[in-house]
Amino acid sequence: MFDRFRYKFAEFMRGRYGVDQFGRFLSALTVILILINLFVPSRLLWWIIVLLIIYLYFRMFSRNIAKRYAENQRYLVYSSRVRGFFRDFKGSITHLKENREKNKGYHVYKCPRCGQKIRIPRGKGHIMVRCPKCGFEFHKKS
Numbered sequence: 514m515f516d517r518f519r520y521k522f523a524e525f526m527r528g529r530y531g532v533d534q535f536g537r538f539l540s541a542l543t544v545i546l547i548l549i550n551l552f553v554p555s556r557l558l559w560w561i562i563v564l565l566i567i568y569l570y571f572r573m574f575s576r577n578i579a580k581r582y583a584e585n586q587r588y589l590v591y592s593s594r595v596r597g598f599f600r601d602f603k604g605s606i607t608h609l610k611e612n613r614e615k616n617k618g619y620h621v622y623k624c625p626r627c628g629q630k631i632r633i634p635r636g637k638g639h640i641m642v643r644c645p646k647c648g649f650e651f652h653k654k655s
């Protein structure tokens with residue numbers, strides 16, 4: 514009985530698009546929205562969910578495989594860009610942390626004239642700082 518249903522379903526799906534990465538992303542998004550809707554019920558959100566489900570099934574049963582494939586490619590390009598953004602973001606955080614580690618035990622001042630950053634060891638009391646770039650001298654407490 515179940516095998517027959519499966520066979521029928523396979524027969525039905527022949528020549529149809531099925532599920533791809535974009536489809537999986539859309540179904541995950543739908544599940545998240547349904548969960549949000551449980552806690553914050555909203556009619557608008559409900560309609561978005563309904564449309565998403567319709568769109569999901571439309572893509573799954575679509576016979577226009579070339580078009581669905583192109584959609585998935587667009588999704589893959591876009592999602593890799595988003596992933597790249599988060600990777601870069603994580604990278605710059607690491608970079609900031611490394612810099613902070615490097616500047617431990619130092620004060621970093623900016624030259625008041627040219628804006629050059631100057632590293633001064635901490636705990637030296639009042640000192641004169643000479644900018645290595647423009648030669649401007651200024652007084653600082655380290």
Ligand SMILES: [Zn+2]
Pocket residue numbers: 624625626627628629644645646647648649
């Ligand atoms: Zn300077």
